[in-house]
Amino acid sequence: MLVEELLAAVGWTQQASLTDAASLPVCLLCVSVGGHTTEIMRLMESLSAAYTPRHYVIADTDKMSEDKIVAFEKDRSPFTINRIPRSREVHQSWSSSVVSTLNALRYSLPLLFRLRPDMVLCNGPGTCVPLCIAGLLLGILGMKKVHIVYVESICRVQTLSLTGRILYLLSDYFFVQWCSLRDKYPKAIFLGRLV
Template identity: 75%
Template sequence: MALLMGLVLAVFVVGLSLIIRVYVVVKAGSKCRPGTEGSVAVLAVAGSGGHTTEILRLMECLSAAYTPRHYVLADTDKMSEDKIHNFEGSKQHSDSQFIIHRIPRSREVQQSWSSSVISTLKALWYSVPLVFRLRPDVVLCNGPGTCVPLCAAGLLLGILGMKKVLIVYVESICRVHNLSMTGKILYTISDYFFVQWSSLKDKYPKSIFLGRIV
């Protein structure tokens, strides 16, 4: 009972603090005006290991109109930044319009679900001001827990009538019969939800199946 009351209090405090932070961001005005007419500002969520490899394969398919490109990764992710720099540097007509941002990780591997509530709230604390400042047109993600607070922030931006942010989720190719926990959370709020196995399409009718796309 005491733990539940503590969690409720934590949610209330974080929620109130976020409202204040959002008000400050909106009041000050966004200094970052991503994109110009005809361009699409994209926020791609990287995750350690295979998640980053898959998200970069998706980014490789995007045209030059997707600029600037904002990559967000967990502050404990030590490998993804090098992969992103190598990817962007290898592009033939790279205009260097990409920025890497870091936020706290929502949930570490094998972290307990009770403690992950607190860490997710911490990640949300950083995600909301970041998304409200960048105001991306698209949030592109493929499974790391880090994308949950970022997608929630993008959804909030639309709920407040400030900007419609498209949430595009591509389930990892390793998910054949069941969605990841992140996928289950984002299935209901994403605008486009892609799966890479027909067995998942049968279970989740809202999803889009185009075969293997990464």
């Protein structure tokens, strides 16, 4: 139950009865191609059935992650896969990535307003930034408090990723997997290697 342990470590618990669908916590997960998918799937292996259904969000050009999610969830609880435009392509210029991120936010807002998740769990892809901003807007508008839980990739040993630097400021819970990052970022929570 690694995800629940992460949340319990920071004092956030969601009481849920598996028999009462209205009380089930809604979990939104941002998944991206490659190592990010592997890491989030490792975190998901331990997620309680109380987090049902799970709503995955992937970039509209990402077929590989969709296949992995379907294989992972095959014998598990109900899930959905939602798509939004990618926030930033590899080697995309900074100036044009602002425009593409705003476009992704345009798709993220109605998605989060419809799903109203209790938690957004993400681990590094830029696609999670507009999702987290949309989640924060739900809270600002008084519609629902969405807990933003960010787990920095295990590959980040000395510095945070660009997504990590952004979500360090916006997340409720920010986990790192190396002591060196915890020492540099006081808000970061270190519980050892998580994936």
